[in-house]
Amino acid sequence: MVKRLSDKSFERTSDLFKRIAKQALMPPPKLTVSEWADEHRRLSSEASAESGRWRTSRAEYQREIMDAINDPYVEDIVIMASAQVGKSEIILNGLGYYIHYDPSPILLIQPTEAKAKDFSKERVAPMIRDSPALSERVGGFRSKDSSNTILFKSFPGGFIALGGANAPAGLAARPIRIVLADEIDRFPVSAGEEGDPLDLAEKRTTAFYNRKKIKVSTPTIKGASRIEMEFNLSSKEYYNLPCPRCGEYQPLKWEQIDFETECHRCEHCGYLSDEFDWKNQKGKWVATAESKMRGFHLNELLSPFRRWGEIIADFKKAKRKGTEALKVFKNTSLGETWEEEGTALDEETFVRRQEVYEAEVPDGVKILTAAVDTQDDRFEIEVVGWGLDKESWGIQYHVIHGDLHTPGPWQQLDEFLSKRFEKADGRKFAIACTLIDSGGHFTQEVYKFTKPRLNRGIYAIKGESSQMSDYTPLIAGYSKPKPIEAVLVKIGVNEGKVSVLSALQVDKVGPNYCHFPKGKGYSAQYFRTLTAERLETVFVGGLPKQRWKQIRARNEGFDLRVYNTAALEILNPNLEKEYPADRTAVRKRRRRRR
Structure with missing residues (x-):
């Protein structure tokens, strides 16, 4: 027997269904990106110092930047910022908003595909996993949906594709409404042979009237910085x-x-x-400035995650280390471009500042390195002493002439690298690490020379050149080429040149300063080869690009100083201690194959 509802119960039930239907048919309340983040974003413990609910009030300056992302009247947003101000979180909150609240096809670009994979695994995946509004929508987090991969994630109404600026296929594959471009100053000038990666990505948005292009980066060099150029076109x-x-x-x-x-x-x-x-x-x-593009500048002074005392201490430390460290400070702490004051060096400056040492090895030297440049008819060798904060002293510049197809020059090289160099008090120093260039016409001979002398820290090296926009570390890896299988060290040439150029520009005795003796092979010709290259900015396809230009025929002095700098990096010594001949063993960096 079915029991009939009373009129009162029927009325209450009817009202309930009406309210449910009304709520189901009503559009969701309009939220800005910051409001969405406050309501739906959850911070992950492995990706944030403060896990749990997102609070925009923690860094109030982020609110208007985030809300510009979903402003229907704004198409382009530029963020030129230092580190530690939450620019990655702004990108993630925009991403979450367009996954959950306004589903769209999204492209998130990092400088390289490897960095895109890292960002996906370390930042995007934890955000989706820990934010229920996202995990219930993105395939693979609540089901066995195979459409979810590291670089592609689908959801109802859209998808997110992650790619590298160096991989053109990922930039031109499909129509995109939302482009999020992160660290654009690290983008290559061209994505393969396809052209500027930002242009490629932006062309994907032309089918959408409500497209969004968000460009974010820490700036780099004035005149060559993508983010600065974009910022200068914006509301600033x-x-x-x-x-x-x-x-x-x-x-x-x-x-x-x-x-x-x-x-x-x-x-x-x-x-x-x-x-x-x-x-x-x-x-x-x-x-x-007046512009339809909204541009925002941020520095660490605003950050709730950094104390001013810490920033001041970082500046003082950078000042002690020299020009390169100051450049990093200005970019990453102040969010400003670094203006090169002239990257060409004058050999006369170094001739004038040559010194008379009190001994073969000055008192400030803690350890010795050597570098060898292999020419068709000679070896050019420089021995360098290193002290506290990488202050350096040229010890000897030596040339061995002869036919390198014969054993004579190689025997002389072995004898020279076995020398002991003496301080005023009689303490003797051996060369702790030697790097020999294996390029040119004597590659196999260099391998045969270095292999049995590995226990003396003598290595073959090969330069790894790349575009200035592509970072390669100074020690780029180790290998054992066949058939000889001598240890070959791969050197990031650009990184080494920048480091040497920075040190040569230091004009005050102390950290990074380069001393040169009178005599000891340091002639006017040596200083011409030391200053034979300069860093210049050229425009390729309308975009600024930095490159090294050799302004003299010979550059052995510059190359040898780069190799000596790499030798010090391999040794990784504690420069507060001395390493005389009786104890030259130091902790070397762990070798990694590449």
Whole structure:
């Protein structure tokens, strides 16, 4: 027997179904990206120092940047930023919004395909897994959906494809509505032979009237920085905070930081207020140019994750290390481009500053390295002493002439590399590591020479050249080429040249400064070869590109200093200790095959 509902119960049930139907048919409430993140984003423990619910209020300056991403009147967004300000989180929140709330075909580009895979595994996958709004939509997290791979993830209404700027196939494969381009200053000038990777990606968006292009990067060299060029075309917005004393709005600037008090000086009233007082103020973004593109600049002074005292300490450390470290500080802490003050070196400068050493090995030297350049009719050799903070002393520049097809020059080379060099107090130093160039016409002979002398730290080397936009570490790997199977060290030539150029530009005795003796083979001709290359900016297809230009026929001095720098990197010594001849063994970096 079926029991009939009373009129009152029927009315209540009817109202309930009406409310359910109304809610089902109603569009979801309009959310901005920041509101979406506050409601739906969950931070993963392996990808964040603070796991749990996302809070935009933790770094309030991020709010307007995120909300610009889903602003229907904004197509292009540019973020030129330092490290430690949450720019990757802004990208991830935009990604999450378009997966869950406004499903679309999305392309996320990293500088290389390898970095795209890392970003997918280390940042994207944990976000999807730990945010229920995403994991229930993206295939593979709640089912055995095989459409979910490291570089491609599908969801109802769209997909996310991750790719490298160096892989043209991934940039031109399918129509895209949302392009997220991360670290664009590390992008190559061309994706294979297809052209500029950013142009390739942007062409994929032409089918969508509501397309979005978000470009993010830490800047690099002035005049060659992609993100700076994009930022200069934008609204150029800076986050302004009111002075805790006078209330005048202004961006936090490095030049206004007082090192002694660790406070920021107001550019209007001059009052020094501490970090807490400044960061506790309610800020606003202020545009300094008119443009449909919105551009935002961020530096570490705004970051809730960095204390001003730490940033000041980093600057002082970079100043001690020299030009290259200062460049990194300006890029990654201040979010500003580095302006090269001239990358051509004058040989006369080094001739004038030659010194008379008190002994064969000056007192500041802790360890010796050597480098050998192999020419058709000679060996050119430089021995370098290294001290605290990579201060260096040229010890001897030596040339061995002869027919390298005969054993004579090789015997002389062996004798020279076995020499002991003496300090004023009589302590003797042996060469701890020697690198010999295996290029040219004597590759097999170099292998035969170095293999039995490996226990003396004598290695064959080969330069690994690449575009300046592609990073190759100074020690790029080890191999054992057949048939001789001598250890071959692969050298990142560009990285070595930049390091040497930076050191040669240091003009104050101390960290990274290069000393040169009078005599000992350091002639005017040597200094011409030391200064035979310069770093210049050229334009390829309208885009700036840095490259090395050899301005003299011979460059042995420059090459040998690069090899000596690599030898020090292999040794990885503690330069607070000395390594005289009776104990030259030092901890070498672990070899890795490539």
